[in-house]
Amino acid sequence: MPQIRAAVITAPHAPVEVREFPEPEIMPGAVLMKTLYSEVCGTDVHLFQGKLSGVPYPIIPGHVAIGIAEKVRGIVNDVNGKPITEGQQITYLDVHKTCGRCWYCLVAKASTRCPERRVYGITYGAADGLLGGWSEKMLLLPGLHILPVATSISPETFMGGGCGLQTAVHAIERAEIQLGDSVVVLGSGPVGLSCAALASLSGACKVIVSGAPDDRLALAKKFGADEVIDIRTTHEAERAETVRRMTDGRGADVVIEACGQPRAVREALQMVRDQGRVVVVGQYTDSGEVELNPHGDINRKHVEIRGVWGSDFSHIYKGLRVMERFQDRVPWRELASRVYSLQQAGQALNDIEEMRCAKAILQPGRRGA
Ligand SMILES: [Zn+2]
Ligand SMILES: [Zn+2]
Numbered sequence: 001m002p003q004i005r006a007a008v009i010t011a012p013h014a015p016v017e018v019r020e021f022p023e024p025e026i027m028p029g030a031v032l033m034k035t036l037y038s039e040v041c042g043t044d045v046h047l048f049q050g051k052l053s054g055v056p057y058p059i060i061p062g063h064v065a066i067g068i069a070e071k072v073r074g075i076v077n078d079v080n081g082k083p084i085t086e087g088q089q090i091t092y093l094d095v096h097k098t099c100g101r102c103w104y105c106l107v108a109k110a111s112t113r114c115p116e117r118r119v120y121g122i123t124y125g126a127a128d129g130l131l132g133g134w135s136e137k138m139l140l141l142p143g144l145h146i147l148p149v150a151t152s153i154s155p156e157t158f159m160g161g162g163c164g165l166q167t168a169v170h171a172i173e174r175a176e177i178q179l180g181d182s183v184v185v186l187g188s189g190p191v192g193l194s195c196a197a198l199a200s201l202s203g204a205c206k207v208i209v210s211g212a213p214d215d216r217l218a219l220a221k222k223f224g225a226d227e228v229i230d231i232r233t234t235h236e237a238e239r240a241e242t243v244r245r246m247t248d249g250r251g252a253d254v255v256i257e258a259c260g261q262p263r264a265v266r267e268a269l270q271m272v273r274d275q276g277r278v279v280v281v282g283q284y285t286d287s288g289e290v291e292l293n294p295h296g297d298i299n300r301k302h303v304e305i306r307g308v309w310g311s312d313f314s315h316i317y318k319g320l321r322v323m324e325r326f327q328d329r330v331p332w333r334e335l336a337s338r339v340y341s342l343q344q345a346g347q348a349l350n351d352i353e354e355m356r357c358a359k360a361i362l363q364p365g366r367r368g369a
Contacts, residue, residue, distance in 0.1 A: 005364070006135035007345040008126055010058040012050025016346040024129055028074040029142030031084060033092075036155045038062035038133025039162045040340070040348040040360035041190065042260070043122065043284065048349050051285045056125030062133025062362065063094040063121035064163045066155045069146075070137065076146060079317065084146050091158065091320075093145040093313050094120040112310035119310075120144075134345055136364045145313050150324050159361050160332035161323050164190030167308070168258075169315040169322070171281040172198040174306045175254045179203035184243055184252040184271050185225075187259030187282055188216040190335060190359050193223045195256050195281075197330040200224030201322070204254075208246060210239055211259065216358055222331050236263070240270040251276060258282045262290040269297040269305075276301075281308040335359045341366040 003020035010017055026032050044061045046052050069088045076084045084090060099105055099116035111117070118124055121132035130139045140146055149158055168191055177183060183199040185192045188211025199207050201224070209220035210229040217228040227246060229239050244251055251273035257264045260282040268278045269292065292298070298305070323332065338357045340348040341364075348360035 004130060004136045005342055006060045006126070006130060006132070007342040007362070008058045008060055008134075009048055012048065012057070016048075016349065018342050019126075021130060021135075023137070024139045026071050026073045026139065027142060029076060030073050031069050031076055031090070031140040031146060032071040033065075033067040033090060033138045033140055034070045035065050035067040035133055035135060035138055035364045037159045037336075038065035038121075038362045038364065039159055040345065040352055040362055041163055042352065043163070045349055045353045046285045047122065052122065054123055056123070056127065058126045059121070059124075060126050060130065060132030060135050061121045062135070063119055064091070064159075064166075065133030065138060066091045066149060066158045067138065078146060078148055079313070082148075084148065089149045089151060089155070091147050091149050091316070092120070092140050093147070093316050094122070094163075095310065095312065096120060096124075096141060096144050098312070111312050134342060134362055134364065147316065147320060149320065153320070153324055153327065154333070156336045156361070157323065157327055157333040160335035160359065161194065161319060162190060162335075162359065164359070165194045165319040165323065165332070166311040166315045167191050167281060168194035168198050169319045170311045171195055171256055171258065171279050171308050172202060173315070174281075174308050175199070175256055175277060175279045177202040177204050177254055180205045181253040182206040182208070182247045184208045184210065184255040184268070186210050186255065186257045186264045186268055188212065188220050188228075189258065191281060192256075192258040193219060193335070193358070194332075195258055196220055196225045197223040197326075198322070199254075199256070201326060206246065208243060208252070213355070219331070219334065219358070222334070224330070236267050236270070239267065243271040247273065250274070253277070254279065256281060260284070260287060262288050266290050266292055266297065269301070269303065272301070272303055274301050275303065277304045277306065279306050279308060336361045339363050339366065
């Protein structure tokens with residue numbers, strides 16, 4: 001029986017190990033996917049640091065991946081009722097087992113808060129099987145939502161969007177951007193860059209990205225930012241003043257926090273106009289607290305603050321549609337410039353943590369250390 005290699009985070013802060021697994025049994029309704037690429041994102045760094053709760057170490061990370069359907073057992077249909085076929089380029093929604101029966105699913109219609117949901121590469125461990133993208137092959141279990149990826153989208157372009165694009169689709173939905181809006185995006189990582197692109201595509205007429213370093217700010221311009229603010233050469237009050245100056249003295253209609261620093265939430269409140277909207281998407285892990293003045297920052301400003309948790313099928317679906325249509329305008333492909341082998345997964349984590357690249361792409365079929 002051929003063995004399948006996968007990179008495993010055995011425990012927080014432990015070196016990443018490449019381990020071998022037997023080819024799994026493929027039950028009816030499941031698909032064995034040959035992994036072309038997966039990614040190493042900020043969430044994986046948090047997995048490595050032990051910052052996420054409910055993670056069953058050892059774990060095969062890689063919640064987003066693209067590959068080729070190698071074996072399909074029984075009939076597995078996509079959302080349009082078309083069967084997934086062997087040889088097809090596919091991806092999947094990393095969230096599995098959203099129950100559709102709980103209060104959050106049925107009454108609040110907030111399936112990303114469903115307590116039953118499990119996430120590939122995050123809340124499934126290596127003991128559950130090949131359920132993470134840092135593996136030569138993945139088992140896409142029955143009930144997992146599989147999406148064909150048009151061949152016009154290269155796997156590298158898909159990965160350049162990756163989880164950041166899905167998250168950005170959700171954030172933009174929560175932001176309810178109107179034609180002509182001014183939008184500030186705090187953060188120039190993969191989520192922030194895709195937020196800038198989608199804000200622009202949504203009709204925002206002024207998109208301002210605040211972030212660093214230089215190469216990411218240059219990318220932000222390519223992703224649709226009209227203005228960029230370098231956080232290394234400015235301080236908080238100065239940046240809020242800059243935003244007011246760029247928005248006729250009022251502040252931005254919408255501010256999207258996509259950087260993960262708690263103080264950025266306060267900064268967002270200082271940049272938004274009265275009765276504007278702040279969307280918080282960057283605080284996926286608990287990075288601490290921040291002091292606010294509820295009177296001046298929230299009540300008197302009459303602002304709306306919205307959180308964004310996870311993503312559902314509609315977000316990956318819409319992200320793919322937008323990518324297919326706008327990949328010539330938005331350079332997602334450029335984000336997938338650093339490719340690593342499984343043996344280099346530890347290095348990739350380190351490079352992301354140290355911000356040496358915006359996104360690290362893992363290619364399980366690649367050999368070499
Ligand atoms: Zn539920
Ligand atoms: Zn991710």
